[in-house]
Amino acid sequence: MFEPLSTAFAKNPYPFYEDLRELDEPYFYNDADAYLLSRYCDVEAAARNPTLVRSLEAFMDPATINAQQRSRDWHDMPNHERFVQFSLLERDGATHFRLRVIVLRALSRRLVEQQRGMIQTYVDQLLDQLLQHRAFDFVTDLASHVPGHIIGHLLGVPDEDCPQLRIWSENIVQFFDAGRTPAHKLLAESATTEFYFYLSDLITDRRNKPKEDLISSLVAAQDADEMSESELISTCMLILAAGHGSTIDVLGSGMHALISHPGQMNLLRQQPGYIQKAVQEMFRFESPLPFFHRYASEALILTGRHYPKGTKFGLLYGSANRDPDQFPNADRFDITRHPNRHVAFGRGAHLCLGNHLSRLDMEVIFLSILRRTSHVELSGPDPTYKQSLSARGPESLPVVLTPK
Numbered sequence: 128m129f130e131p132l133s134t135a136f137a138k139n140p141y142p143f144y145e146d147l148r149e150l151d152e153p154y155f156y157n158d159a160d161a162y163l164l165s166r167y168c169d170v171e172a173a174a175r176n177p178t179l180v181r182s183l184e185a186f187m188d189p190a191t192i193n194a195q196q197r198s199r200d201w202h203d204m205p206n207h208e209r210f211v212q213f214s215l216l217e218r219d220g221a222t223h224f225r226l227r228v229i230v231l232r233a234l235s236r237r238l239v240e241q242q243r244g245m246i247q248t249y250v251d252q253l254l255d256q257l258l259q260h261r262a263f264d265f266v267t268d269l270a271s272h273v274p275g276h277i278i279g280h281l282l283g284v285p286d287e288d289c290p291q292l293r294i295w296s297e298n299i300v301q302f303f304d305a306g307r308t309p310a311h312k313l314l315a316e317s318a319t320t321e322f323y324f325y326l327s328d329l330i331t332d333r334r335n336k337p338k339e340d341l342i343s344s345l346v347a348a349q350d351a352d353e354m355s356e357s358e359l360i361s362t363c364m365l366i367l368a369a370g371h372g373s374t375i376d377v378l379g380s381g382m383h384a385l386i387s388h389p390g391q392m393n394l395l396r397q398q399p400g401y402i403q404k405a406v407q408e409m410f411r412f413e414s415p416l417p418f419f420h421r422y423a424s425e426a427l428i429l430t431g432r433h434y435p436k437g438t439k440f441g442l443l444y445g446s447a448n449r450d451p452d453q454f455p456n457a458d459r460f461d462i463t464r465h466p467n468r469h470v471a472f473g474r475g476a477h478l479c480l481g482n483h484l485s486r487l488d489m490e491v492i493f494l495s496i497l498r499r500t501s502h503v504e505l506s507g508p509d510p511t512y513k514q515s516l517s518a519r520g521p522e523s524l525p526v527v528l529t530p531k
């Protein structure tokens with residue numbers, strides 16, 4: 128009944144999610160070996176439950192973890208294992224908290240807000256070129272250039288190296304997709320290794336000559352013995368990987384939602400003060416990272432049923448965000464929605480550390496487009512969305528913009 132890799136799901140996953148929410152018990156999805164939590168109240172509570180964890184270490188001995196990594200073909204890729212598979216996202220408890228605090232310091236709302244001018248300049252440059260053509264692909268020509276560039280800039284990577292960051296990030300992350308082959312494995316390991324060497328040089332440089340950037344503040348944390356070099360590298364890789372593809376996806380689906388709801392686009396054009404609410408609604412309406420998992424570190428009872436220690440749960444953030452018990456008219460795209468306590472950035476201990484940054488990227492892009500155009504429309508048929516459970520966004524979005 129639940130086929131998240133089907134074309135029907137890619138086209139419209141929401142009827143599938145609705146079916147799951149109506150079941151008496153969480154559905155067991157074989158391919159992910161996980162019970163799927165789909166209602167807002169269950170997903171939100173699970174994300175906040177400290178006994179539901181991300182790391183296998185919380186309930187499994189090292190030999191069993193090792194065997195499991197081998198059986199899933201996650202082994203024999205030393206740099207990917209060291210830096211990507213065991214990042215702070217996959218930690219719990221004191222280690223996780225220690226690393227999270229360091230990143231929080233560097234990505235606080237205040238510091239992120241200071242990037243607004245830099246983001247605006249970059250977006251203006253892109254739009255100067257694109258508006259000359261009027262017709263372009265919103266995903267490939269605009270959205271896919273922004274997040275990697277901005278995160279690279281924030282990290283302290285020179286502008287000319289930012290395009291390479293995007294390639295590394297995509298090659299590292301593709302190994303998490305279903306249908307992995309030995310070629311994907313080689314690609315992920317070589318991209319991680321190249322990125323590792325690149326970051327090592329950058330770290331040496333900042334150690335000698337600190338600057339006002341994220342790498343310099345992480346280097347200072349390492350020098351103060353707050354984190355190891357391996358944790359430093361891994362955290363840089365996570366920041367790029369976590370924020371790059373997801374922001375591109377929600378930019379694409381957000382633009383698609385505005386185009387498909389001309390009344391909402393007009394309202395935002397006339398009342399740009401709605402931008403923050405509009406962006407939050409874009410995250411709720413098409414959550415770009417709809418699925419994350421947790422393990423039960425101890426036996427628990429959920430919706431009246433007993434689950435043993437080690438049980439894996441899928442938290443369907445994308446389904447929770449369309450639950451009518453939480454959001455009236457949940458399938459309606461409404462940029463004035465209030466309250467809008469969506470879970471697109473998760474909740475609890477692992478709440479997204481990049482949420483201010485990605486929202487700022489979106490605010491700048493949508494405001495700039497609406498300010499500089501009088502009309503935006505699709506130039507082709509409805510877009511095709513990615514076939515995936517863990518990522519949601521259009522593959523491409525051909526648009527025509529009428530400049531003012």
Ligand code: HEM
Nearest residue numbers: 215216366369370373374419471472473477479480481485
């Ligand atoms: C479209 C944008 C984004 C979405 C929808 C998103 C979503 C999420 C979600 C749902 C989680 C929690 C995972 C869980 O529950 O297990 C998370 C964690 C995280 N995100 Fe984001 N994210 C976005 C952008 C970013 C950006 C731009 C950055 C960095 C600049 C970032 C950095 C992180 C980090 C470091 C974590 C791990 C936090 C932890 O484990 O404590 N994210 N993100």
